[in-house]
Amino acid sequence: MNIYYRLWPLGLAFLSSMTFADCGPEPEGFESWPDDEAVPVESIPRKHWFRSAQGWVVAPSQCQAVEAAREREAAFEAFTHYFARTPLDGAIVDVQHAPALASIRAAGSAWALPWRFADDTASDNSTDPRTQAIREQIEAQLSSAGRTPDPEQVERLVERALAQHPPAAASPATTLEPTALRHEVAHKLFIEGVWPSTRPGGTQYGGDAPDWLDEAAAIAAESNEMTAGRRTEFRQLAREGKLVSLGSYLSMTHPVFNNSDLRELMREARERATEEGAAVLSASVSAEQIAEGRIFYAQTRGWLDYLLQQTGNPQILGDMADTMRNGQSFDEWLAQAGSDAGLPGSMEALEAAFEAWASMPDSLPLTKNQ
Structure with missing residues (x-):
């Protein structure tokens, strides 16, 4: 069930029939940041915020965030197994947002690890047919509810849809180095905990x-x-x-x-x-x-x-x-x-x-x- 079913329960035949990327199994509690909650650091756009039971992920895309959260979960399991302690929740942060690490810790994360995610966004897709179809569907949903579509709201919802459902060509297996990330998270858990x-x-x-x-x-x-x-x-x-x-x-x-x-x-x-x-x-x-x-x-x-x-x-x-x-x-x-x-x-x-x-x-x- 995706964001559109939660926001608008009717008239979704087009969106529900589209093929989205399969990011693989999500770790416990994984989700993109809810619309009705403020993100921890407002200088980082909402579309990059995700979270799971072990903390936050700031990533370029949902599939990358899912994979990073899975690797963090694996590091937590190993830490518990070898050190018999409860790991401290922490954030994995796209290195382009590294200047916000101190703010992320101040917002409540016990640790913050900068990570250079691979670039899986080769071009601006704001006007490609798929993106335009999503935009038109959102505008139609708002109009059918008796509301005049606000352009900023529409674009925000389009960005959320694309973040949650990247194009099928984007494969997590080719854009991440998960085992190295697991190793670095484990370093953080040991030093912090x-x-x-x-x-x-x-x-x-x-x-x-x-x-x-x-x-x-x-x-x-x-x-x-x-x-x-x-x-x-x-x-x-x-x-x-x-x-x-x-x-x-x-x-x-x-x-x-x-x-x-x-x-x-x-x-x-x-x-x-x-x-x-x-x-x-x-x-x-x-x-x-x-x-x-x-x-x-x-x-x-x-x-x-x-x-x-x-x-x-x-x-x-x-x-x-x-x-x-x-x-x-x-x-x-x-x-x-x-x-x-x-x-x-x-x-x-x-x-x-x-x-x-x-x-x-x-x-x-x-x-x-x-």
């Missing part, structure tokens, strides 16, 4: 947590396809002896962030974000850093799988975070709680056990969640 940042912007990769833990929280939320790719790469690295020693891995800075020029760019971008509400960073990363980053991501997936298998505790990341956030180092946690958790009680023994596990061809699980 588990281990926030208390240091000046630009001085660290994520929050105050060790970078491996921050990254593990995001990698834990990735799709089955992305997880399978990480595991394949981890096996290859283990076979080639290219894994980072565990002691170094657990204390290292994220390889991509471990660059003074990039850190300075991020510091400047975050300062602008503080002053202006948001800033978009564009920078080059060397091939060497990209390679180091791939190792870091793959090893994080393997390390997470090892922890889940050996401890049998799906909330092991949350348990570690709680203890380490209160001042304990990983080594101290391991000495005090490692044996009870099913792990060796010293770093030396843990390193040997992890390397032996990584070298086993069937060490990694076939399914994502343990």
Whole structure:
């Protein structure tokens, strides 16, 4: 049932027979912003506002908003599974509206993530036959109700119809990168809900947590396809002896962030974000850093799988975070709680056990969640 059935119950044979894009299953509570409610930030047009049970989405089209909300829902499920906490609702915001991020948070969103949606509006369709047919139908509906059509109201309703029902040629599968979005939402959930940042912007990769833990929280939320790719790469690295020693891995800075020029760019971008509400960073990363980053991501997936298998505790990341956030180092946690958790009680023994596990061809699980 679409907006026209809610507004005008009769005379809709033409609109109801039109073929609209199928955006796929909608997440719980998904809807475009109701006409009778003010949008949270008035500077962003109403047609870009959507919401679901997990928060708001500001997107170019309904299909993109549906897909973004689905990915956010998946990140929420993973966060609940691995950290046994209730995630904080947040907003995914088209990067073109990034200057409004501070206003969106002030309006009640616990976090706001800017996201660059792909451009799925190739041309102005204000005068195409389909749009004109919708416009004429709306005008006829208003006139039949004894009202003189107001041009601004008509155009607003036309925009709403097009936002809710994009042309069939617009396919969500070709205009979105959902798995990357799920990963970034999971970062936000961890930083906002588990281990926030208390240091000046630009001085660290994520929050105050060790970078491996921050990254593990995001990698834990990735799709089955992305997880399978990480595991394949981890096996290859283990076979080639290219894994980072565990002691170094657990204390290292994220390889991509471990660059003074990039850190300075991020510091400047975050300062602008503080002053202006948001800033978009564009920078080059060397091939060497990209390679180091791939190792870091793959090893994080393997390390997470090892922890889940050996401890049998799906909330092991949350348990570690709680203890380490209160001042304990990983080594101290391991000495005090490692044996009870099913792990060796010293770093030396843990390193040997992890390397032996990584070298086993069937060490990694076939399914994502343990």
